[in-house]
Amino acid sequence: MAQSITTVRTVKELRAELAKWRKAGDTIALVPTMGALHAGHLSLIAVAKSNADRVIASIFVNPAQFGPREDLAHYPRNEAGDVQELAEAGADLVFLPDVAEMYPPGFATRVSLPSLTEDLCGAARPNHFEGVATVVTKLLLQSTPDVAVFGEKDYQQLLMIKRLVRDLDLPVRIVSAPVVREEDGLALSSRNGYLSPAERATAPILFQVLSEVAAGLAEGQGCDAIASAGRFKLEAKGFRVDYVAIRDPETLAPLSGPIKGPARVLGAVYLGKTRLIDNVPAAPKSR
Numbered sequence: 540m541a542q543s544i545t546t547v548r549t550v551k552e553l554r555a556e557l558a559k560w561r562k563a564g565d566t567i568a569l570v571p572t573m574g575a576l577h578a579g580h581l582s583l584i585a586v587a588k589s590n591a592d593r594v595i596a597s598i599f600v601n602p603a604q605f606g607p608r609e610d611l612a613h614y615p616r617n618e619a620g621d622v623q624e625l626a627e628a629g630a631d632l633v634f635l636p637d638v639a640e641m642y643p644p645g646f647a648t649r650v651s652l653p654s655l656t657e658d659l660c661g662a663a664r665p666n667h668f669e670g671v672a673t674v675v676t677k678l679l680l681q682s683t684p685d686v687a688v689f690g691e692k693d694y695q696q697l698l699m700i701k702r703l704v705r706d707l708d709l710p711v712r713i714v715s716a717p718v719v720r721e722e723d724g725l726a727l728s729s730r731n732g733y734l735s736p737a738e739r740a741t742a743p744i745l746f747q748v749l750s751e752v753a754a755g756l757a758e759g760q761g762c763d764a765i766a767s768a769g770r771f772k773l774e775a776k777g778f779r780v781d782y783v784a785i786r787d788p789e790t791l792a793p794l795s796g797p798i799k800g801p802a803r804v805l806g807a808v809y810l811g812k813t814r815l816i817d818n819v820p821a822a823p824k825s826r
């Protein structure tokens with residue numbers, strides 16, 4: 540049964556609600572989202588609930604993280620449905636700021652981590668991560684949670700947020716949650732709805748190929764050769780490949796040769812106009 544959920548749209552209202560919880564001694568977890576919620580987002584709410592007494596979800600389609608030719612105007616929005624799902628998932632409060640609340644006239648501050656965001660998705664989406672870092676910093680300062688939960692689906696984003704929290708001494712613990720997938724392996728994404736039936740049928744091959752790359756790495760194949768083979772397979776199936784990359788799972792530094800420890804296999808592709816990203820862990824087979 541759906542519990543009641545409080546909806547607030549301003550930082551002032553948000554802080555008034557938080558003050559009541561703090562007074563009662565409750566700990567607080569934040570789950571930032573852009574809405575159009577699916578089971579991946581709801582898994583983050585479950586993780587948040589197991590890490591704190593109270594859970595805030597934010598829904599904000601952040602213009603600062605979209606490029607001029609990207610899908611801001613078409614990004615799926617479903618406020619009433621999202622609030623209902625958050626209530627059913629047991630979130631206590633949903634923060635729904637509008638653009639003027641987040642970026643009042645004269646807003647001039649940017650948070651950026653160039654060394655972590657210049658390549659992979661940052662290469663194709665030049666201002667994207669600066670937009671994410673800026674809005675996440677604001678959300679963390681607005682809600683001052685004990686814990687904030689992010690998905691491994693956006694792996695580069697997750698590492699960037701961990702780093703900014705460390706660099707800026709923000710008093711919050713970042714908790715990550717694994718990628719939630721459809722039965723056929725496709726990672727859930729608010730953008731999957733853009734796929735035509737034919738593209739949707741092809742889309743799970745991204746996860747299959749990344750998993751094959753991880754299996755090849757486990758067998759001792761070299762990073763460069765197996766990443767190129769993965770790219771080739773994806774192109775043969777009709778994807779336009781942005782990257783298939785094998786990286787250090789903590790620093791995102793490129794790896795070469797056979798892997799000697801844990802690694803992350805990351806991929807970004809286009810099917811028609813839709814950009815899909817995914818990633819899987821890899822490790823050498825223990826002998």
Ligand code: AMP
Pocket residue numbers: 571572573574579580582583688689690691692693716717718719720726727728729
């Ligand atoms: P978004 O609404 O796309 O900004 O995503 C909000 C949060 O949900 C981010 O921390 C994402 O990494 C996470 N997320 C999105 N899709 C998934 C998924 N399939 N599994 C787990 N987490 C996800």
